[in-house]
Amino acid sequence: MQTTPQLKHEAQESADRFLQGIKDCVPTLLSYLSIGFAAGVVGNTAGLSIAEIALMSVLIYAGSAQFIFAGMIAANGSAAAIILTIFIVNLRHLLLSAALSPYFRRLSPLKNMLIGSLLTDETFGVAMNHASQKKPIGEKWMFGLNIAAYLNWIIATLLGAIFGQWITNPENFGLDFALTAMFIGLLVLQIANRKRIAKDIAVALSAVVFVVGASFVTSGSAAVIAATVIAATIGMVMEKWK
Numbered sequence: 001m002q003t004t005p006q007l008k009h010e011a012q013e014s015a016d017r018f019l020q021g022i023k024d025c026v027p028t029l030l031s032y033l034s035i036g037f038a039a040g041v042v043g044n045t046a047g048l049s050i051a052e053i054a055l056m057s058v059l060i061y062a063g064s065a066q067f068i069f070a071g072m073i074a075a076n077g078s079a080a081a082i083i084l085t086i087f088i089v090n091l092r093h094l095l096l097s098a099a100l101s102p103y104f105r106r107l108s109p110l111k112n113m114l115i116g117s118l119l120t121d122e123t124f125g126v127a128m129n130h131a132s133q134k135k136p137i138g139e140k141w142m143f144g145l146n147i148a149a150y151l152n153w154i155i156a157t158l159l160g161a162i163f164g165q166w167i168t169n170p171e172n173f174g175l176d177f178a179l180t181a182m183f184i185g186l187l188v189l190q191i192a193n194r195k196r197i198a199k200d201i202a203v204a205l206s207a208v209v210f211v212v213g214a215s216f217v218t219s220g221s222a223a224v225i226a227a228t229v230i231a232a233t234i235g236m237v238m239e240k241w242k
Helices: 004-024 026-045 050-059 063-074 079-089 092-104 109-117 121-132 139-166 175-194 197-214 220-240
Strands: none
Touching (some): 004 026, 004 139, 026 050, 026 063, 026 121, 026 139, 050 063, 050 139, 063 079, 079 220, 092 109, 092 121, 092 220, 109 139, 121 139
């Protein structure tokens, strides 16, 4: 049976890990501010209300999906087309969750669902950078990382929705490129930390070749997913044969 000092120590340790997750999220928070703001502005120019943009951030919580949603709404896309497109684009989260699942095998299904529901490309990138540096990835740390990013995203999109009323053309300010810029930054950081530049470049080039080739026979979204799966498989094989 645990004593009171032991319980206090464990509680303090959990709090420290949670706070560490928030601290490790700071670089992502800075990028989220710009990207979330851009998403809010784009949503506003597409005709969405502040409440609709806020609800989208709370329930969907996916930058790429929210940009797609706003673009298809502006183009008068059907509800079925919007839902299907967002579903296809967000299928990559199955791959992200699968990659992180070994670190949380001992958790209950509910806790795994909570971690997975708030997992994004950016928090995944931070977690994998920690893993590549042999730093611990625990439950409390992951919750701190995810929750900090989630709340920051909601605030950023709300600010974009509010101030977006005075920004009629987001492209003039480069806001439409904000999401792409952040992904490039995360990719560069992960490549630098892995220190396997030759292999990473080979995988990246294979992904480009496959996505270009697949785009001739299928839709752009399906081509991206197919190229992601194929390139990831090539990368895994290269890692096994190192």
